Amino acid sequence: MPLGTDYARQDCSLARALEIVGERWTMLILRDCFLGVRRFTDFQAHLDISRAVLSARLEALVADGLLTRTGSGHPSYELTETGIALWPAMFALLQWGDRLTTPGAPRRLYRHVGCGDLGPDGRCEACGRHPAPRDVEARPGPGADPTLRDDAVSVALRQPHRLLEPLALR
Amino acid sequence: MPLGTDYARQDCSLARALEIVGERWTMLILRDCFLGVRRFTDFQAHLDISRAVLSARLEALVADGLLTRTGSGHPSYELTETGIALWPAMFALLQWGDRLTTPGAPRRLYRHVGCGDLGPDGRCEACGRHPAPRDVEARPGPGADPTLRDDAVSVALRQPHRLLEPLALR
DNA sequence: CTGTATCCTTAAAGATACTG
DNA sequence: CAGTATCTTTAAGGATACAG
Numbered sequence: 001m002p003l004g005t006d007y008a009r010q011d012c013s014l015a016r017a018l019e020i021v022g023e024r025w026t027m028l029i030l031r032d033c034f035l036g037v038r039r040f041t042d043f044q045a046h047l048d049i050s051r052a053v054l055s056a057r058l059e060a061l062v063a064d065g066l067l068t069r070t071g072s073g074h075p076s077y078e079l080t081e082t083g084i085a086l087w088p089a090m091f092a093l094l095q096w097g098d099r100l101t102t103p104g105a106p107r108r109l110y111r112h113v114g115c116g117d118l119g120p121d122g123r124c125e126a127c128g129r130h131p132a133p134r135d136v137e138a139r140p141g142p143g144a145d146p147t148l149r150d151d152a153v154s155v156a157l158r159q160p161h162r163l164l165e166p167l168a169l170r
Numbered sequence: 171m172p173l174g175t176d177y178a179r180q181d182c183s184l185a186r187a188l189e190i191v192g193e194r195w196t197m198l199i200l201r202d203c204f205l206g207v208r209r210f211t212d213f214q215a216h217l218d219i220s221r222a223v224l225s226a227r228l229e230a231l232v233a234d235g236l237l238t239r240t241g242s243g244h245p246s247y248e249l250t251e252t253g254i255a256l257w258p259a260m261f262a263l264l265q266w267g268d269r270l271t272t273p274g275a276p277r278r279l280y281r282h283v284g285c286g287d288l289g290p291d292g293r294c295e296a297c298g299r300h301p302a303p304r305d306v307e308a309r310p311g312p313g314a315d316p317t318l319r320d321d322a323v324s325v326a327l328r329q330p331h332r333l334l335e336p337l338a339l340r
Numbered sequence: 341c342t343g344t345a346t347c348c349t350t351a352a353a354g355a356t357a358c359t360g
Numbered sequence: 361c362a363g364t365a366t367c368t369t370t371a372a373g374g375a376t377a378c379a380g
Binding site: 010011013014016017018020022027047048082085086088089094095097098099100101106108121130146148149154 | 177179180181182183184185186187188190191192194197198201217218252255256258259260262263264265266267268269270271272276277278291300314315316318319324
């Protein structure tokens, strides 16, 4: 939260959640984690964020237990179970944004691997379950705009890819 | 989003959603709307927010189509269908915050009216459905902290109350 | 009651340069 | 590659006073 003040005097779980993930850039960093981004430079190029801010956010996310940082030479950031548990919230928000801003043309499509596509409520249209992100594959949808960015991550995201698996960059 | 810059160069529905609901206080204002707060002064007292900021946020939410403002003398702010559609995302985030910060002791409990309690995934434990917020009743849970605030809204929230219905204030 | 208008402080974020 | 260290800009937010 900007400006020092937080939501400490709100007796509310939403306020608690937002104190952790409500800061600018934080949710987008976590989104990238779900999409398979793991390296500092890849986050930075894809988000177009300053290194200082990225560094601070990653550090906070590790301290709050949503990310692990492994490998001192070339660190890799990965979601913990706590971070992965954010998936339903992230998916719901993402779907809301999609339907609000580009009705009928989702920017990205999600599929229960080996089963069916996910509906707006996150349920697999074939089996009716809510698959865990590990069992979900993402791919560009009709609303995607490939002209917006062309960093390595954005290019890699144009191929179908399984969530939480490291992206195939080059 | 603070500091002028937005997420415009992110081809991502989550970024679009956060441009609307990602600003400081905005989600908490919407939470209050779900809980039945409708008046400027009630928002202000419950959130402990400056009037200028509250005014700006309400205006933006009306402009973005999440709230309606009715009654010029004593305006009443109410969620539109677009705003109500945010419920699954808000509930998921709220549950995540609850389980992360006070495991085993939710601050607030939600019940499918005339049916069963809601589980962490928003499904009614009795009928298995995801009830719409109009059919949900909220009440304080074991993790609630009644010492934190004692404005009129906080006091009213100590009684069971149906979502989206105006709170019984006095 | 529901705001608007100013003023002021603070800090968040970008730019840039530097380091192991 | 993965940061840290400064520096500067800007604007967000609180406080206060005023208005319809």
